[in-house]
Amino acid sequence: MMARTSTAEHHATxxxxxSVLEALPGPACLIGQDGVVLGGNAAFRxxxxxMTPGQSVDPGMGFLGDVLGTSQVRMGTLCLxxxxxxxxxxxxxxxxxxxxxxxxxxxxxxxxxxxxSHRGLLKTAEELDRLRAEERKQREEAQHWxxxxxxxxxxxxxxxxxxxxxxxxxxxxxxxxxxxxxxxxGFKQINDSLGHAAGDQLxxxxxxxxxxxxxxxxxxxxxxxxxxxxxLVDCGEAxxxxxxxxxxxxxxRRFPVDQGVGQPAHILQVSASMGHACYPEDAGDLxxxxxxxxxxxxxxxRAHQALRKEA
Numbered sequence: 232m233m234a235r236t237s238t239a240e241h242h243a244t245x246x247x248x249x250s251v252l253e254a255l256p257g258p259a260c261l262i263g264q265d266g267v268v269l270g271g272n273a274a275f276r277x278x279x280x281x282m283t284p285g286q287s288v289d290p291g292m293g294f295l296g297d298v299l300g301t302s303q304v305r306m307g308t309l310c311l312x313x314x315x316x317x318x319x320x321x322x323x324x325x326x327x328x329x330x331x332x333x334x335x336x337x338x339x340x341x342x343x344x345x346x347x348s349h350r351g352l353l354k355t356a357e358e359l360d361r362l363r364a365e366e367r368k369q370r371e372e373a374q375h376w377x378x379x380x381x382x383x384x385x386x387x388x389x390x391x392x393x394x395x396x397x398x399x400x401x402x403x404x405x406x407x408x409x410x411x412x413x414x415x416x417g418f419k420q421i422n423d424s425l426g427h428a429a430g431d432q433l434x435x436x437x438x439x440x441x442x443x444x445x446x447x448x449x450x451x452x453x454x455x456x457x458x459x460x461x462x463l464v465d466c467g468e469a470x471x472x473x474x475x476x477x478x479x480x481x482x483x484r485r486f487p488v489d490q491g492v493g494q495p496a497h498i499l500q501v502s503a504s505m506g507h508a509c510y511p512e513d514a515g516d517l518x519x520x521x522x523x524x525x526x527x528x529x530x531x532x533r534a535h536q537a538l539r540k541e542a
Contacts, residue, residue, distance in 0.1 A: 257335040386438035394452030408510040412524040415457040417501040440481040504532035
């Protein structure tokens with residue numbers, strides 16, 4: 232429904248609409264949904280005699296109710312100033328409220344055509360349907376582009392902006408929860424040895440397995456090149472250990488690389504370095520949780536790199 236306007240704005244709109252009626256041939260008036268005349272053109276004032284705005288028209292609300300219930304032009308007899316007139320009547324809306332435009336003239340110049348050419352002060356049911364359809368389309372397009380702005384095109388997961396938005400919203404109603412940061416060990420070697428296309432496919436594959444390893448209530452996103460974040464909503468310490476183990480296993484990969492005829496294949500291994508922070512124990516806001524989880528993940532990653540050097 233259209234927004235209600237102030238009294239001053241309503242009077243201005245009504246005055247503009249009544250000025251439109253002056254373009255209509257023959258007596259014409261606006262009638263409110265309660266049957267009260269809102270005003271008319273000069274021909275109406277001449278015909279109606281003593282009838283003034285604020286008075287109710289005859290025949291009462293039976294016929295007028297029929298007009299208000301349809302978008303079609305209806306013919307009826309209205310008594311104006313004691314004189315009966317055959318009028319064509321059609322529902323419009325003025326400031327979001329239904330009203331009736333009654334016009335005596337029966338020539339082909341339709342009420343809707345005349346009114347539509349005068350600043351759109353009165354709107355037919357068809358016009359309102361069109362406007363509402365346009366507004367609905369605009370809302371859907373805005374929602375689509377908002378979703379696109381929050382989605383990582385490579386993996387289809389939430390991007391950093393989208394993850395922060397959804398995770399912050401989830402924390403508003405969540406109990407004890409865990410934020411997990413994960414980084415792929417060995418991702419650079421995949422890009423260097425097998426090419427960026429293989430690296431891109433690895434990211435998509437990991438995103439799919441992480442999606443399968445988490446619940447629909449959790450929030451999952453790709454927040455960096457090979458970094459992923461998961462908010463485990465309403466997840467206690469005992470469950471946290473099991474879930475992180477499952478996430479780590481779902482991210483592990485082995486890639487054999489051909490070394491030539493007679494040479495054993497070289498195995499490239501991908502694993503996950505992970506860090507976590509608990510809500511609300513470690514922090515009561517998302518940004519602090521993310522910083523702590525990220526810092527702990529890098530401690531884990533440096534330890535993994537040190538072990539590889541020793542090996």
